[in-house]
Amino acid sequence: MHTNIEGHEVIAARAARLEVRGLDKRFAADAPVLSGVSLDVAPGAILALLGPSGCGKTTLLRCIAGLESPDAGCVTLDNRELVGIDVSIAPERRGVGMVFQDPALFPHMNVAKNVALGVQRAERRGPRVSEALALVGMDGYEERTPDQLSGGQQQRVAIARAVAARPKVLLLDEPFSDLDARLRSELRGELRELLAKLGTTAIFVTHDQEEALLIGDEVAVMLDGVIAQRDAASVVYEQPATRDVATFLGDAEFVACEANGDHADTPFGRVPLHHRVCGAVEILLRPERLDVRPGGEALIDGVEFYGHDAVYRLLLPSGVRVRARVVGPPAFGEGDRVGVRFTGPPTQAYPLSQEGARG
Numbered sequence: 001m002h003t004n005i006e007g008h009e010v011i012a013a014r015a016a017r018l019e020v021r022g023l024d025k026r027f028a029a030d031a032p033v034l035s036g037v038s039l040d041v042a043p044g045a046i047l048a049l050l051g052p053s054g055c056g057k058t059t060l061l062r063c064i065a066g067l068e069s070p071d072a073g074c075v076t077l078d079n080r081e082l083v084g085i086d087v088s089i090a091p092e093r094r095g096v097g098m099v100f101q102d103p104a105l106f107p108h109m110n111v112a113k114n115v116a117l118g119v120q121r122a123e124r125r126g127p128r129v130s131e132a133l134a135l136v137g138m139d140g141y142e143e144r145t146p147d148q149l150s151g152g153q154q155q156r157v158a159i160a161r162a163v164a165a166r167p168k169v170l171l172l173d174e175p176f177s178d179l180d181a182r183l184r185s186e187l188r189g190e191l192r193e194l195l196a197k198l199g200t201t202a203i204f205v206t207h208d209q210e211e212a213l214l215i216g217d218e219v220a221v222m223l224d225g226v227i228a229q230r231d232a233a234s235v236v237y238e239q240p241a242t243r244d245v246a247t248f249l250g251d252a253e254f255v256a257c258e259a260n261g262d263h264a265d266t267p268f269g270r271v272p273l274h275h276r277v278c279g280a281v282e283i284l285l286r287p288e289r290l291d292v293r294p295g296g297e298a299l300i301d302g303v304e305f306y307g308h309d310a311v312y313r314l315l316l317p318s319g320v321r322v323r324a325r326v327v328g329p330p331a332f333g334e335g336d337r338v339g340v341r342f343t344g345p346p347t348q349a350y351p352l353s354q355e356g357a358r359g
């Protein structure tokens, strides 16, 4: 038990370990949507699940929540099987809460009644509703109906409804994607604090990389129904397991070059590598890793200004084109000649792909 900002006593939900093993799902004769998906989420941890539209993120959450039945695999919560061979616990008995992109509040019910829907036992409704609304900063709004709330407030109420049920696991499916950028970033921060306060195990689905890196203790990248990589956010960013993960998470360029053990020799200098490899490879180049200095042979043939940073399009003397991202306003203009050098920690090398070989 602990105390929240307003002094209310808050009983944190009991955090649980979520284990997903070998989930397969296919709709009718379509291609598989989930192929052998396995995931563990430690008690109280937040896993950000990131992937492009249609890769199967929602289907995975729905299988965990019991809104969809997998064709194979199992899901357990603290070793209690929720779904598996001959087992399928009803959604409302799983201890799994879900928040969707659409707050889905009942328009004819006030805020308090909407939140009370999450609490099964009548005698617990009053205190649980007050507690949950206080947690999301919506106390005082009990009597309002959803049409008297902003989009952000509606989503806060939807989160309160899920939290009021004291789920052991909270699944959040792109809860902020309908909100504008400023509100989104505000709510992200609030949610991070709320989840830490509650200690609830959570999976947060998003296709926004920044959101995933910010919210997740760990990030799982899902591509075409498969978990392509799952690691600490900084590891997924710095050491993407595949070219596809690198492309999906962050700005990535690939440069064909020769690897010589712990480094590669490139048109912009010696580049340290995470893993020893020799021969023809493509290295991952994050544009912010290039340092641009006055005096040199590289030609700037384009400048993009984004406010907080700028991108130079560069043509190197070897004919290779790369981009460099620099903080603040650009110091050079189109037509200037500059020196370009790789800086920062080691990068990844991938076997030279067909595409890379052609390029």
Ligand code: ATP
Pocket (backbone or CB within 6 Å): 027, 030, 033, 051, 052, 053, 054, 055, 056, 057, 058, 059, 060, 207
């Ligand atoms: P988004 O980010 O756009 O929400 P997603 O990664 O959550 O995408 P899913 O909603 O899980 O993806 O959908 C994965 C695939 O499964 C899609 O091709 C979708 O059309 C298909 N699909 C999902 N639900 C059904 C269904 N009930 N019947 C048939 N196909 C479905």
